Amino acid sequence: MASIIEDCVIYHVACRLATRLDRDEAGAFRRREPVMTPIPDCQTSCYSLEIQESVAIIRFTGDIYELGACLGSKDAFMSTIGSLSRSPEIRVLLLLNSPGVLGDENYCSFVSNAIKARAGGADRQYQGGAYSDDPILFERMTNTLNQFVCEILAFGKLLIVGFEGDVAPPFFGVGLAADYRYGTDEMTFHPSHMKLGIPPGGGLGFLLPRFIGHGKTRDLLLSDKPTSARELHRLGLLDDHLPCDGFRNECINMAKDLAKMPPATITGTKAVINFSSRDLPEFLQYEDKITARTIVQMLSQKR
Numbered sequence: 001m002a003s004i005i006e007d008c009v010i011y012h013v014a015c016r017l018a019t020r021l022d023r024d025e026a027g028a029f030r031r032r033e034p035v036m037t038p039i040p041d042c043q044t045s046c047y048s049l050e051i052q053e054s055v056a057i058i059r060f061t062g063d064i065y066e067l068g069a070c071l072g073s074k075d076a077f078m079s080t081i082g083s084l085s086r087s088p089e090i091r092v093l094l095l096l097n098s099p100g101v102l103g104d105e106n107y108c109s110f111v112s113n114a115i116k117a118r119a120g121g122a123d124r125q126y127q128g129g130a131y132s133d134d135p136i137l138f139e140r141m142t143n144t145l146n147q148f149v150c151e152i153l154a155f156g157k158l159l160i161v162g163f164e165g166d167v168a169p170p171f172f173g174v175g176l177a178a179d180y181r182y183g184t185d186e187m188t189f190h191p192s193h194m195k196l197g198i199p200p201g202g203g204l205g206f207l208l209p210r211f212i213g214h215g216k217t218r219d220l221l222l223s224d225k226p227t228s229a230r231e232l233h234r235l236g237l238l239d240d241h242l243p244c245d246g247f248r249n250e251c252i253n254m255a256k257d258l259a260k261m262p263p264a265t266i267t268g269t270k271a272v273i274n275f276s277s278r279d280l281p282e283f284l285q286y287e288d289k290i291t292a293r294t295i296v297q298m299l300s301q302k303r
Contacts, residue, residue, distance in 0.1 A: 173202020
């Protein structure tokens with residue numbers, strides 16, 4: 001009788017959870033394990049996704065700001081990240097970018113226009129076009145970056161970033177949440193925030209001191225000069241800098257080597273290493289408040 005009752009309880013709970021059941025040879029109910037649909041390669045206006053063996057490669061190639069400004073693009077991208085995280089076939093996620101996509105020029109253009117949009121004077125000639133006059137354009141992008149950096153930090157598998165070209169502050173901050181970071185010999189960290197007159201963003205104020213301490217963080221973020229890949233490597237912010245020729249293939253090969261590590265070891269080790277970063281979401285909220293206050297002060301001074 002107890003066995004029958006247990007089977008009924010399992011069955012009704014499964015029905016409520018819409019879980020499909022099988023019976024084993026003894027007739028007992030057993031939950032059918034979900035069948036994972038293979039993740040297909042794809043190409044969007046913002047990025048491409050390619051699967052090579054157990055390595056997923058996302059390369060940002062287009063208007064990266066569409067991911068922040070357009071809700072549909074953001075949701076689709078975050079859904080892709082979630083699928084990669086859950087897939088048992090994927091062991092490593094590699095993030096790459098085309099030169100300039102994460103760079104100073106595009107970032108300054110976007111932020112300048114977003115601040116104008118907030119004041120009601122957006123530049124219709126800006127490349128963002130369809131979303132250039134959104135008064136909460138900057139907040140949308142910031143929310144997306146905050147969500148992404150938290151997703152990276154919580155990602156249960158190894159995550160590698162390979163930077164090409166100049167990289168604006170918030171994107172470098174997102175990269176610091178990864179497990180490994182590489183750059184080309186010509187890659188630079190560009191202090192775009194100094195030109196714009198706003199805080200750096202991307203959790204840099206939280207993550208940088210964990211790598212280089214308060215003093216060097218202050219010096220780096222209050223400098224108006226770009227920092228070379230060689231110097232970033234010396235500081236421990238890049239694991240290495242490599243020649244531009246063959247950079248992407250070299251990153252892919254390193255990712256495939258790391259994918260050979262036992263998944264349980266990776267998950268457990270990352271959980272321990274990242275425990276001290278559990279306050280990052282709270283910091284990002286504080287960072288947003290300070291940035292918003294700074295922008296308000298900038299706009300009031302221009303009136």
